[in-house]
Amino acid sequence: MPDTYIPLHEPLLGREEERAAAEVIASGKLGPDKAFNSRFERLISDYTGSSHAVALQSGTAALHVLLDAMGIGPGDHVIVPTHTFVATASPVLYRGAVPVFTEIETDTFNLSPRHLVRTLDRLARKGIKPKAVIAVHMYGLPAPIREIKEITDARGIPLIEDAAEAVGTRIGKRHAGTFGKAGFFSFNANKIVVTSGGGALLTADEDLARTVRFLSGHAREDKPYYFHTRLGYNYHMGNLQAAVGMAQFRKLEDLVERKRRIHAFYKQAFSELPVRLIDERPDTRSNYWLNLLLLPDESADALVRHLQSRGIDARHTWYPLHRMPLFDKYPYFGDEETFRLFTRGAVLPSGPGLTENQLARVAEGVYDFFKKYV
Numbered sequence: 001m002p003d004t005y006i007p008l009h010e011p012l013l014g015r016e017e018e019r020a021a022a023e024v025i026a027s028g029k030l031g032p033d034k035a036f037n038s039r040f041e042r043l044i045s046d047y048t049g050s051s052h053a054v055a056l057q058s059g060t061a062a063l064h065v066l067l068d069a070m071g072i073g074p075g076d077h078v079i080v081p082t083h084t085f086v087a088t089a090s091p092v093l094y095r096g097a098v099p100v101f102t103e104i105e106t107d108t109f110n111l112s113p114r115h116l117v118r119t120l121d122r123l124a125r126k127g128i129k130p131k132a133v134i135a136v137h138m139y140g141l142p143a144p145i146r147e148i149k150e151i152t153d154a155r156g157i158p159l160i161e162d163a164a165e166a167v168g169t170r171i172g173k174r175h176a177g178t179f180g181k182a183g184f185f186s187f188n189a190n191k192i193v194v195t196s197g198g199g200a201l202l203t204a205d206e207d208l209a210r211t212v213r214f215l216s217g218h219a220r221e222d223k224p225y226y227f228h229t230r231l232g233y234n235y236h237m238g239n240l241q242a243a244v245g246m247a248q249f250r251k252l253e254d255l256v257e258r259k260r261r262i263h264a265f266y267k268q269a270f271s272e273l274p275v276r277l278i279d280e281r282p283d284t285r286s287n288y289w290l291n292l293l294l295l296p297d298e299s300a301d302a303l304v305r306h307l308q309s310r311g312i313d314a315r316h317t318w319y320p321l322h323r324m325p326l327f328d329k330y331p332y333f334g335d336e337e338t339f340r341l342f343t344r345g346a347v348l349p350s351g352p353g354l355t356e357n358q359l360a361r362v363a364e365g366v367y368d369f370f371k372k373y374v
């Protein structure tokens with residue numbers, strides 16, 4: 001085992017983040033502090049073009065409080081792609097609602113408009129109109145969000161964008177997470193912008209932003225004493241997180257550029273192998289949070305184990321949520337594309353701080369694996 005392990009994704013932190021955190025500690029005010037957080041929120045709004053941003057404890061918290069603020073509760077149906085991290089679906093269960101799983105397309109590896117229509121039709125035949133559709137911009141690759149929005153708009157169903165992995169991703173000139181009723185980011189420790197656990201909600205709907213803010217602060221009524229009429233959450237972001245987040249957002253364009261160079265490196269390195277490195281679609285800009293490699297056969301597990309044995313943290317793609325014991329009792333309409341991807345896809349180290357030497361080691365590891373082909 002080489003002595004230098006190559007991680008899947010580590011953040012790039014420097015003096016700016018150190019200074020920002022030190023200033024908050026020196027001030028003695030760790031928050032959450034409305035005035036302080038609103039600076040971070042303005043930065044997010046300016047960067048994304050979203051009218052409102054609410055800084056929260058995590059992406060999971062953002063989706064949970066959003067579903068509550070949208071009035072989604074027990075027995076309601078919410079459409080979720082089966083190819084995603086558990087946290088796209090678990091807040092649906094927190095609310096006592098029913099996730100309805102559907103499939104992705106192989107073009108973008110995100111929610112398939114065709115499958116979405118079929119799922120909505122199947123539900124409509126049973127007299128069910130979902131309360132929301134959640135589209136994910138997986139691995140930072142933009143979902144076909146305009147096509148999805150046309151479908152949800154035509155049927156009067158609110159669209160939520162899980163842009164947890166897509167900070168810095170654009171579709172045309174617009175930022176991922178700003179197309180639907182609301183979107184959200186994650187700033188957890190393996191994302192492109194990190195705040196050591198954190199997230200943000202984006203929306204153009206002022207009332208919705210106000211309700212999310214209200215519910216996230218224990219639903220405390222505007223009175224000089226503590227008074228509550230609704231059940232709330234403790235989801236506001238602390239000042240330390242917001243300070244680090246501000247420093248990170250200021251260097252975000254550089255971080256995206258670094259990650260795009262990593263994608264270009266892999267693209268070139270694997271050009272002679274029988275693999276497909278998944279690219280952004282025309283007129284979009286992916287942040288290439290993780291690079292997804294599609295293999296010619298079902299050898300993803302063997303490749304992941306081969307790279308892991310060389311100290312390279314490659315990973316499997318998501319195991320389909322609808323096949324997990326936690327979710328297998330909920331409806332699934334699809335063709336098992338996510339399961340096929342699970343057997344044929346792997347994600348490669350993609351952190352913005354990867355060195356040329358580390359990238360060369362990953363490329364060498366993949367080449368070695370394919371010796372049998374070339």
Ligand SMILES: Cc1ncc(COP(=O)(O)O)c(C=O)c1O
Binds near residue numbers: 087162188
């Ligand atoms: C697709 C997706 N959705 C939701 C989340 C949840 O975000 P967080 O870890 O900030 O709760 C994550 C990140 O972990 C994610 O990758």
